[in-house]
Amino acid sequence: MSEQRKYVPALTLALIVAVIPHALQLPLWIVAWCSVMWGYLLASLRFGWPRPNRPVRVVLALIGIAGLLATYSTRLGPEAYIGLLAIMAALKPFESATHRDRMITVFIAYFIIISSLLQTETFAITLYMFFSVLVTTAALVRVNNPYGRYRADLKRAGMILGQAVPLMIILFLLFPRMQGSLFGMRQTGRAISGFSEQLSPGSVSSLVKSDEVAFRALFKGPIPPADQLYWRGVVFSRLKNGSWHRPKRVPKRGEPLQGQDPVDYTISIEPHHNRWIFALDVPARAPTKWSSLYRDFTVQSRRAISRKRRYEMRSYPGDISGRSAWGVDAALKLPAEGNPRTRKLAAHMGRDTGNVAQIVERGLKYLEKNGFVYTLSPPLLDNNPMDTFLFESRQGYCEHYASAFAYLMRAAGVPARIVGGYLGGERNPFADYLIIRQSDAHAWVEVWSAKAGWTRVDPTLAVAPARLDRGAQGALSPGELPEGGAGKYLAPFQSFVKQLQLGWDALSLQWEAWFHGYSREEQQALLEKLGIYWQSWKGMFTALVFGMILVAGITGLYGVVQFRRPHTRKAPVAKYYEKFCKKLARAGLARPADMGPKDYAAFAADRRPDLREEVKTITDLYIRMRYGGDTHLETRKQFIARVRRFKPKQKS
Amino acid sequence: MNEQFEYIVKQISRVVLGKESQVRLALTCLFARGHLLIEDLPGIGKTTLAKVLAKCLGLQFQRLQFTSDMLPGDILGVSIFDQKTGAFHFHRGPIFTQVLLADEINRATPKTQSALLEAMEEGQVTFEGKTRSLEQPFFVIATQNPLEYAGTFPLPESQMDRFLMRIEIGYPGRSAEKRILQGQDPQTILEEMAPCMENGEVCDIQKKIDSVHTSDAFVDYLQKILHFTRSANHFHVGLSPRAGLALSRAARSWACLHGRDYTIPEDLQQVLPWVVGHRLRSAEDRMEIPRKQLMDVFSEIPVPL
Structure with missing residues (x-):
């Protein structure tokens, strides 16, 4: 029993620490299962309760597997494997009578830690993984040397990990980068909100309620002024059944755009499971090999973005020269009938002029003057939605304004289309970059004139000018945006919490730039700098394996030498034991x-x-050393240290 | 291992009251694949100890009372002519068992004794040219009465060597005897007792004991002891290498039963008097040395650091 007490708490702790990051993903019953098993185990050590024997353990394992099958049935994804690991990890510490069992438990803990990578690769998880590796290594130290203090175990584990750092860096730099996610598995993410292929009333305002980060943008130069922070995503130019669609076929644009005052920046985009790539209006070129620039000035990835990606962009937020007239014809199409009052208004606006600027001016003025309200919860629009919106309800969010304005312009004979994307972003003072959240989602209009090409017009600003500098939150009347649950209680510390969040965000971004940013291309570039040219990653893999075998061989040799040394140096152990006996003899024993x-x-x-x-x-x-065949250097050191410290004072 | 061993000791001690250390020694001897010689007066509990050992370990048990007119066939078995089939049939003797209690072994003639001792050593019986293996584990508990010499054939020293240990049981202590006198009949307890071990488990433990680690330091100490018996002038003849092996085996068994997978000097000290007692004779009168005196002599050997 006392033997068990030396190891089991450390082993259990290592398992608990390893499983914690999975706790949110695992079904509740598995979490409860683990808690009950470990709780009972620790209590049984404390109070001497009976521990389950082998048949009971087998039955428990079968029950766990049956539960797992009931939960996941045939969906054998990473979650099911992690569930199985957790169930077994809950039982394993009961079986720790032999050294082998204890070592297996330690390896299970390591395995659970590495399986965290199946779920996410965020900075927080990675940081936590270092911590859990430390704890597990400390447990490994304890298993092999149960006499030390826990602090000493941690210290030794820290030393072991410290020694592993160079190896880690080498592996990080040289291990072949695979295309795609780790283990070739798609990361399991939550459903993520974002733009879809169509824009209809409500599709933007539903995004605004979400606080999730859409992407982050780090500028090489200063951050452009607020009225230039239009992040272009999708262009909707087909009006059909009251909603706006992206045309089915948009041709790619071969050559990059030219312009003045380029802005260079890096975007780190969160997975949104669509192909849009957001860029400051107007993007100059496609940023990477896996994306292309289209003739409506949007950039799209070849595949849906299902994990974090980083890309470098260049945009011309100011003037663009040589604009393409592609899509002008489509931007005039309206349904044959409907919304008669809007058409009438449009005809009135375009009555005496063909000047696009003047018509746009009149349209904006109309929105400004007629008591329109900027709100997240407009009334429903029935037949002839434009008429209802423009003449009756006069309440809406940016997609209502953009949609009505584009319709109005088309009816007046001005080519117009809607652009979906984001506006603004929150500046992070810690690292001077912008965080663009779903709540910054926005829609605006582009009109075409032969003179100026496609020009951005934001009808929302005519109604709510504050949207530009103060974001949706500032432009809406108070209480329209839901407040976070914890926010209420944290109100007194709000600014502090905000600072903390921003600081953490900056740190995570840095981590991503460093960790995810190190792609296959960068690896190749680095190797080429070092003068190594690899035809294929297979060659590199072979070299790496060879190198690792070499390192393992050297380590093994060193280990053998270490292992043999105590044999040849047996005398000191006896010498120190003699010292110990003498000390006791002086104390009268x-x-x-x-x-x-x-x-x-x-x-x-x-x-x-x-x-x-x-x-x-x-x-x-x-x-142990003299008779038990224990030749660990650590045991010896410990023995010598303890003998040195041993001071039996004469009993008074 | 330790827990299981303690449990068995506890179970046996329910029947053999107040003789725990003898029970431990007997079990150590058995698990070391050795045979046990119990030398004591009648009525002390030799038979009960043998019976309870067999029962507790889940082994077959046979008892054989040795007499001077006994023949080897009485132990090993005989071939009898079957008139129906017209062939000889071998009828197995009492030795085909797992625990054999050989009561008063010194009453039988040397010829009969040798038959038993050879079977003990070889683990097999050769009769009329045919060899038959004995079932494993095979364990002989022989008893002899140290006081009665009339009409006995004392075992020669060379044959005493076949027994791994020789122990005495001795009178029970006062309180133990009171419990014996007041308590339940040992026979009834014995009958109700359930075996503590399953079939084959004894062999498993025996195998485990084979793999107990003996360090250089331990062997040094063992050699010191062997050397001491050969060089000091207390003894007529020193211990043989076979006795050294016996000591090592007994110490390993003791270590294993006490939950260690390596031996320490204490293991050796615990088994020493019982393993060497019947192998050493005094140099003065070539008589056996009383245990007390023997232990005094051995305390001259320092434990190496």
Whole structure:
């Protein structure tokens, strides 16, 4: 029992620490299962309750597997594997009678830690993984040397990990980067909000309620002024059944755009499971090999963005020269009939002029003057939605304004289309970049004139000018946006919490830039700098494996030398034991010559109960080394240190 | 291992009251694949100890009372002519068992004794040219009465060597005897007792004991003891290498039963008097040395650091 106490708490702790990051993803019953098992185990150590024997353990394992099958049935994804690991990890510490069992438990803990990567690769998880590896390594130290103090275990584990750092860096830099996610598995993410292929009333305002980050933008130069922070995503130019669609076929644009005052920046985009790539209006070129620039000035990835990606962009937020006239014809199409009042208004606006600027001016003025309200919860629009919106309800969010304005312009004979994207963003003072959230989602209009090409017009600003500088939150009347649950209680610390969040965000971004940013291309670039040219990653893999075998061989050799050394240096152990005996002899407890070490410990402890613990520990260590075949350097060190420290004072 | 062993000791001690250390020694001897010689007066509980050992370990048990007119066939078995089939049939003797209690072994003639001792050593019986293996584990508990010498054939020293240990049981202590006198009949307890071990488990433990680690330091100590018996002038003849092996085996068994997978000097000290007692004779009168005196002599050997 006492034997168990030396190892089991450390092993259980390592498992608990390893499983914690999975707790949110695992079904509740598995979390409860683990808690009950470990709770019982620790309590049984404390109070001496009976521990399940082998048949009971087998039955428990079968129950767990049955539960797992019931939960996941045939969906054997990473969650099911992690569930299985957790169930087994809950039972394994009950089985720790032999050294082998304990080592297996440690390896299970390591395995659970690495499986965290199946779920996410965020900075927080990675940081936590370092911590859990430390704890598990400390448990490994304890399993092999149960006499130390926990602090010493942690210290040694830290040293081991410290020694592993160079290897880690080499592996990070040289291990072949695979295309795609780790283990070739798609990361399991939550459903993520974002733009869809169509824009209809409500599709933007539903995004605004979400606080989730859409992407982050780090500028090379200063952050452009607020009226230039239009993040272009999708262009909707087909009006059909009251909602706006992206045309089915948009041709790619071969050459990059030219312009003045380029702005260079890096975007780190969160997975949104669509192909849009957001860029400051107007993007100059496609940022990477896996994306293309289209003739409506949007950029799209070849595949849906299902994990974090980083890309470098260039945009011309100011003037663009040489604009393409693509899509002008489509931007005039309206349904044959409907919304008669809007058409009438449009005809009125375009009555005496063909000047696009003037018509746009009139349209904006109309919105400004007629008591329109900027709100997240407009009334429903029935037949002839434009008429209802423009002449009756006069309440809406940006998609209402953009949609009505585009309709109005088309009816007046001005080519117009809607652009979906984001407006603004929150500046992070810690690292001077912008965080663009779903709540910054926005829709605006582009009109075409032969003179100026496609020009951005934001009808929302005519109604709510504050949208530009103060974001949706500032432009809406108070209480329209839901407040976070915790926000209420944290109100007094709001600014502090905000600072904390921003600081953390900056740190995570830095981490991503460093960790995810190190792609295959960068690796190749680095290797080429070092003068290594690889035709294929297979060659590199071979070289790496070879290198690792070499390193393992050297380590093994060193280990053998270390392992053999105590054999040849047996005398010091006996010497220190003799020292220990002499110290006891000075305290009046001389060792009778024919007394073995164990009997002597009992003999000494019997006469000096105050020394019992120390005498027993030293003797145990001595016996382990001298008779038990324990050749660990650590045991020796510990034994010597303890003998040195041992001071049996004369009993007064 | 330790827990299981303690449990068995506890179970046996329910029947053999107040003789725990003898029970431990007997079990150590058995698990070391050794045979046990119990030398004591009649009525002390030799038979009960043998019976309860067999029962507790789930082994078959046979008892054989040795007499001077006994023949080897009485132990090993005989071939009898079957008139129906017209062939000889071997009828197995009492030795085909797992625990054999050989009561008063010194009453039988040397010829009969040798038959038993050879079977003990070889683990097999050769009769009329045919060899038959004995079932494993095979364990002989022999008893002899140290006081009655009339009409006995004392075992020669060379044959005493076949027994791993020789123990005495001795009179029970006062309180133990009171419990014996007041308590339940040992026979009834014995009958109700359930075996503590399953079939094959004894062999498993025996195998485990084979793999107990003996360090250099331990072997040094063992050699010191062997050397001491050969060089000091207390003894007529020193211990043989076979006795050294016996000591090592007994110490390993003791270590294993006490929950260790390596031996320490204390293990050796615990088994020493019982393993060497019947192998050493005094140099003065070539008589056996009383145990007390023997232990005094051995306490001259220092335990190496």
